[in-house]
Structures are given as structure tokens and as C-alpha cells.
Amino acid sequence: MSAWSYYISTLAVYFGVDVLSGISLNLQYGYAGVVNLAYIIFQSVGAYVAAATALGPDTGAGAFQHYIFAASLPFPIPLLLATVAGGALAGVVGLFSLRRMRRDYQGAIMLIVSLIALQVVTADVPLFNGSNGLTGVPRPLSFLPVGPLAYQWVYAGWVFVFCAAVYLLVQWLSRSPWGRALKAMRDQEEAASAIGLNITVLRLQVFVVGGLIAGLSGGLLVEYIGAWSPGAWGYAETFVIFTAIFVGGLGNYRGVVLGVLLVPVVFLQVTQFLPQIGYPGLMDSLEWVVIGLLFMVCLLVRPRGILPERKPIALEGSSLQFAAPGLLHQLRRRLRSL
Amino acid sequence: MLGTLASAVAFGVVLASVIAIAAMGFTVQFGLTNVLNLSYGGIMTIGGFAAYLVASHGLSAWYGLPVGAVAGAIVTLIVGRGIFAVYARRGARVFEMMMVTLGLGLVIDYGLQALSRNNIYEFTVLQSRPFSFGPIILTPTQVTIIGVGLALFVGLEGLLRLTKVGKALRAMAANPALARACGIRTRQIVVLTWLLSGALCGLAGVVYIINSQSVGYTTGELFLPLVIAAAILGGAGSPAGAVLASLLMGVVTQVVAAYGGSLYSTAAGFGVLVVVLLSRPSAVLTKQASEELTLA
Numbered sequence: 001m002s003a004w005s006y007y008i009s010t011l012a013v014y015f016g017v018d019v020l021s022g023i024s025l026n027l028q029y030g031y032a033g034v035v036n037l038a039y040i041i042f043q044s045v046g047a048y049v050a051a052a053t054a055l056g057p058d059t060g061a062g063a064f065q066h067y068i069f070a071a072s073l074p075f076p077i078p079l080l081l082a083t084v085a086g087g088a089l090a091g092v093v094g095l096f097s098l099r100r101m102r103r104d105y106q107g108a109i110m111l112i113v114s115l116i117a118l119q120v121v122t123a124d125v126p127l128f129n130g131s132n133g134l135t136g137v138p139r140p141l142s143f144l145p146v147g148p149l150a151y152q153w154v155y156a157g158w159v160f161v162f163c164a165a166v167y168l169l170v171q172w173l174s175r176s177p178w179g180r181a182l183k184a185m186r187d188q189e190e191a192a193s194a195i196g197l198n199i200t201v202l203r204l205q206v207f208v209v210g211g212l213i214a215g216l217s218g219g220l221l222v223e224y225i226g227a228w229s230p231g232a233w234g235y236a237e238t239f240v241i242f243t244a245i246f247v248g249g250l251g252n253y254r255g256v257v258l259g260v261l262l263v264p265v266v267f268l269q270v271t272q273f274l275p276q277i278g279y280p281g282l283m284d285s286l287e288w289v290v291i292g293l294l295f296m297v298c299l300l301v302r303p304r305g306i307l308p309e310r311k312p313i314a315l316e317g318s319s320l321q322f323a324a325p326g327l328l329h330q331l332r333r334r335l336r337s338l
Numbered sequence: 339m340l341g342t343l344a345s346a347v348a349f350g351v352v353l354a355s356v357i358a359i360a361a362m363g364f365t366v367q368f369g370l371t372n373v374l375n376l377s378y379g380g381i382m383t384i385g386g387f388a389a390y391l392v393a394s395h396g397l398s399a400w401y402g403l404p405v406g407a408v409a410g411a412i413v414t415l416i417v418g419r420g421i422f423a424v425y426a427r428r429g430a431r432v433f434e435m436m437m438v439t440l441g442l443g444l445v446i447d448y449g450l451q452a453l454s455r456n457n458i459y460e461f462t463v464l465q466s467r468p469f470s471f472g473p474i475i476l477t478p479t480q481v482t483i484i485g486v487g488l489a490l491f492v493g494l495e496g497l498l499r500l501t502k503v504g505k506a507l508r509a510m511a512a513n514p515a516l517a518r519a520c521g522i523r524t525r526q527i528v529v530l531t532w533l534l535s536g537a538l539c540g541l542a543g544v545v546y547i548i549n550s551q552s553v554g555y556t557t558g559e560l561f562l563p564l565v566i567a568a569a570i571l572g573g574a575g576s577p578a579g580a581v582l583a584s585l586l587m588g589v590v591t592q593v594v595a596a597y598g599g600s601l602y603s604t605a606a607g608f609g610v611l612v613v614v615l616l617s618r619p620s621a622v623l624t625k626q627a628s629e630e631l632t633l634a
Contacts, residue, residue: 292448
């Protein structure tokens with residue numbers, strides 16, 4: 001029984017972290033139309049910073065890994081620094097990559113940025129220990145007098161607290177005038193800039209807010225699993241979150257929660273229970289094949305997701321106007337036939 | 339000292355030839371259909387594996403070139419007509435189309451990982467005595483790669499500039515609606531584009547594995563960013579631009595590898611792209627009007 005409890009609590013932590021990722025991407029793409037195919041590097045910088053600042057100095061006899069920022073900082077500070085690091089990196093990357101260009105160009109350039117970062121971190125061993133990554137990150141809530149199993153659930157609860165807070169925050173932000181400006185920019189960029197919205201600043205703002213959430217999610221994840229290496233952040237990880245928010249429905253946060261529950265949690269965990277076929281590793285490859293197919297099928301059968309964005313009244317009104325002549329025509333025919 | 343630089347530049351030209359073959363195919367396809375095709379790397383790998391199968395059955399590795407080209411052309415045509423065209427008919431926008439190609443890229447890459455049992459296979463080409471030009475020493479294989487790249491560039495430019503089909507291709511890339519109104523059979527031109535770019539893509543895959551002497555499922559995935567960077571840098575739809583950009587990136591990559599750390603070399607190639615984006619943003623700025631997909 002305790003094995004199940006352990007398993008479910010682990011899933012709960014991953015679910016919470018992925019919800020944060022989904023919220024971040026949905027705010028950026030679903031609301032603002034900013035394509036961030038480099039999402040995973042903002043999560044990773046959070047994870048690395050949280051790990052390194054929580055770890056002690058890397059010099060001495062027992063040093064088996066090398067990294068910068070070693071500080072042995074106490075519990076909540078590494079998480080805070082992780083959040084800030086995610087936002088700061090997003091600011092820097094955003095400054096040069098958020099120019100006004102086609103969305104597919106922007107996506108491709110973000111993808112390239114993501115690959116550059118991966119190569120640099122892998123190559124530069126003194127930075128964050130290269131391809132081996134950092135391990136032995138101290139557990140943040142270890143001062144609590146609970147057993148290992150209870151700790152699992154406490155940590156899941158801790159992650160959910162952040163999820164709920166971020167969820168409420170972005171919902172509030174999205175309904176604020178700022179959120180409406182984002183949607184205006186997404187739907188009609190020219191018009192939005194004509195009514196005086198500063199497109200460049202708005203994009204940078206939403207990029208940094210998303211980066212802060214990404215950094216937080218990375219910090220929470222690394223403090224749970226205790227290790228982080230370049231193997232954990234290929235571009236395909238970003239694609240999984242994108243698939244989740246497309247499946248759930250863009251432009252609303254209930255869709256994010258549903259999509260994350262369906263795609264990274266249910267969909268990818270089911271394969272753990274299928275009988276292993278073929279050689280070891282075959283199932284892992286097929287998992288990625290199926291994720292790719294899932295996105296393609298989703299866009300074909302439900303392009304707006306399971307829970308589509310509700311259009312505001314003003315837009316519904318305008319579509320009614322287009323529908324009205326047809327309706328009137330039908331009404332007249334009915335009347336005539338009477 | 340000068341010798342190191344000269345041979346680094348020479349190796350850069352070899353790498354540039356490989357990038358350029360792929361980037362020419364990519365840019366022709368992108369310029370005409372407006373699909374930023376991220377599954378292109380996967381199709382390169384398919385071409386590479388096709389050549390590997392030929393070579394493992396005892397034929398010379400050079401027979402891999404036509405086989406890879408045919409494999410790339412067929413797969414690209416199937417993907418373009420069977421998958422991308424469906425999304426275009428349903429009104430997919432450029433970004434959604436790019437995500438579809440990224441998804442398809444995952445399917446191809448990891449499908450190949452499953453088929454190849456996650457192994458890297460050796461692909462050896464018999465080597466004879468290397469040529470030496472002053473301080474530069476190149477193997478016959480490397481010289482051949484440069485020759486293949488040059489021949490393909492001249493052939494493609496000739497096709498685009500001197501033939502009627504080439505004229506139709508260029509007209510359609512510039513303005514599909516007008517081209518259709520002028521009586522150009524746009525459907526056939528799109529089919530031709532898939533075949534042409536697919537063949538170049540398959541060839542690039544084969545040339546890449548001849549150069550690197552091994553093939554694995556990540557072959558194209560790792561190479562694709564360089565190709566996209568070269569195509570964007572050279573301007574969509576311009577083979578000459580793609581070749582120049584490939585030369586720049588290839589040479590920078592190899593010179594950095596010779597003087598700095600070899601691990602930083604690829605990052606340096608991308609650095610070129612970033613610098614250009616900052617200094618000449620018009621390279622990637624396009625008007626809203628051109629965001630139409632032309633697939634039929």
C-alpha cells in the first residue's frame with residue numbers, strides 16, 4: 001500500500017510542477033501569442049540556481065561536482081533565487097529574440113536558443129557540472145518531524161500551495177486591463193499598437209512573468225528530485241507541455257489543468273503499466289512517437305482543445321451580426337410559409 | 339599558425355557544403371510553401387539510414403547518394419501531400435503548421451530510434467591517399483563532398499534561372515495567387531517542390547553521414563538548427579543566400595573549434611545567427627500578407 005502512496009504522491013508533485021509550466025506557456029502563447037519553444041531553459045535555470053545555492057561549496061577533498069553560486073543558503077531562499085533567475089534569463093533572452101516577426105520564425109529562433117543553451121551547459125563543466133549535472137540537493141522541508149512517506153505528501157501539498165497561488169495570480173492578471181491588452185495584441189497586433197499599446201514592452205513583460213513561473217517550477221522540481229542534468233531538458237520536454245495546453249484548450253487556465261492531467265500525467269504514466277515489449281528502451285521511444293501523434297491528431301479533431309476559450313461578449317455580438325442576415329432570411333421564409 | 343587557420347577554413351568549407359545542400363532544399367521548400375518544416379532533420383536521417391542499408395548490403399557507399407535522394411523525395415512528398423496539405427486545408431496558421439512539423443519530427447526521430455534500437459551505426463567510406471594543398475590536407479571524400487555541394491548549387495541555380503519550370507517556381511514563391519492566375523499549374527509545382535527539396539534533404543543526410551562516418555537517430559535532429567539558421571540567415575527562398583550563410587556558419591564553427599573549445603563550436607555557429615538578428619533584423623521581418631500557406 002505504501003508503494004502506491006509513494007507513487008501517487010510522486011505523480012502529484014510532477015502534476016503540480018507541470019501545471020505551473022502549463023500556466024506559464026498558456027499565459028505566453030494562449031493569451032499573448034508569444035511563442036516560447038525555449039520554455040525548458042527557463043525552468044532549468046531555476047533548477048540549477050536552486051540546486052547550486054542550496055549546495056555547499058564545491059571545493060575540498062570530497063568534491064565530485066563543480067558549479068558556481070555555491071552558497072548553502074537556508075530553505076526558502078534558493079527557491080526565491082530560482083524564481084528570480086528564471087525571470088532574469090527571460091528578460092535577457094526576450095530583449096533580443098522578441099522582435100516583431102512571424103510566429104513560426106520566433107518559434108524556430110526560440111528552439112535554436114534552447115539548443116544553444118543545452119550545448120553550452122553540457123560543454124562548460126565548471127558552470128553546472130556539464131553533462132553529469134548536479135546531485136545531492138538538500139531536501140528543503142527536512143526540518144519537519146515526519147517520516148519519508150509523509151514527507152512525500154507534505155511536499156506535494158507544498159507544490160500545490162504554489163500552484164493555487166500562481167493560478168489565482170495569473171487568472172487575476174489575465175482579467176485585468178493588462179490581460180485584455182495581451183489578448184488584443186494576440187488577435188490584432190496592428191490594431192493594438194494603433195490604440196497605443198506598446199507591443200514590445202507587453203511582450204517582454206509577459207515573457208518575464210512566464211519566466212518567473214518557469215524558474216519557480218524548476219526550483220520546486222529540483223528540490224524534490226534532488227538532481228538536475230542536461231538530459232532532463234531537451235526541446236521535446238517543451239513540446240509535451242505545448243501538447244498539454246493544446247489538448248486542454250488554450251486561453252483559459254481550467255484547460256491547462258485538464259491538459260496537464262491528461263497528457264504528461266495520465267497519458268505518459270499509462271505506459272508504465274503496459275507490459276514491456278521488445279528490447280529495453282523501445283517503450284520510451286514509442287512514448288515520444290505517440291506524443292507527436294497526439295499533438296497532430298488533437299490539432300485535427302479538436303483544434304481549440306477540450307475546453308475552448310470563451311470568446312468575450314463583444315466578439316460574439318459581432319459574429320451574430322454576420323449570422324443575422326441568414327437568420328432573418330430564414331425567419332421571413334417561415335413567416336411566408338405560414 | 340597560419341596553417342591552422344587555413345585548414346580550419348578548409349574544414350569549414352567541407353562542413354558548409356553539407357549544411358548548404360540541406361539549407362538549399364529547406365529554403366526552396368520554405369520559400370514556396372511557407373511551411374517552416376522542422377521534420378526536415380528527421381527526413382535527413384531517413385536518407386542517411388537508406389544509404390546505410392545500401393552500404394550494409396555490400397554496395398559502395400557512394401550508391402547511397404541516389405538512394406538517399408530518392409528516399410528523401412518520396413517521404414517528403416508523402417508527408418507534404420498526405421499530412422501538411424490536410425492541415426493547410428483546415429486553415430492551420432503558420433505557427434500551428436510549424437508545431438505539426440515539430441510533432442512529425444518527433445514521430446520520425448523516435449520512430450527511427452525504435453527501429454534502429456537506439457544504436458549508432460558505423461558508416462565507412464574507403465579512404466585513399468589524402469590531397470594536400472600547401473598546408474591544407476583534405477581526404478578525397480572531403481573533396482568529393484565539396485564537389486557534390488558545388489554541383490548541386492550550380493544545378494539548382496541553373497534550374498531556377500534558366501528553365502521554364504524554374505521560372506514557374508520562382509513566380510509561385512513570389513506570389514502564388516498571381517502565378518495561378520497566369521496559368522501556372524500550381525499543384526504540380528508544389529509536388530515538384532516537395533520532390534526537389536526532399537531529394538536535396540536525403541542527399542544532405544547521406545553526405546552528412548559520409549562526412550561523420552556514423553549514422554544514428556539523432557543525426558538530423560542535431561544538424562537541423564544549423565540548417566534552419568543558414569536558411570533564415572540567407573533569406574527564405576534564396577539558394578544563393580543559403581549557400582553564403584552556410585559558408586559563414588561552417589567556417590566560423592570550424593575556426594572556433596580550432597582555436598577555442600571544440601565543444602563551443604556549434605554554439606558559435608548559432609551565435610552568428612543571433613548577431614545577425616540583432617544587427618540586421620530585416621532578414622527575418624516579413625509582411626503579414628505573406629503568412630499564407632501554399633500547398634495546393
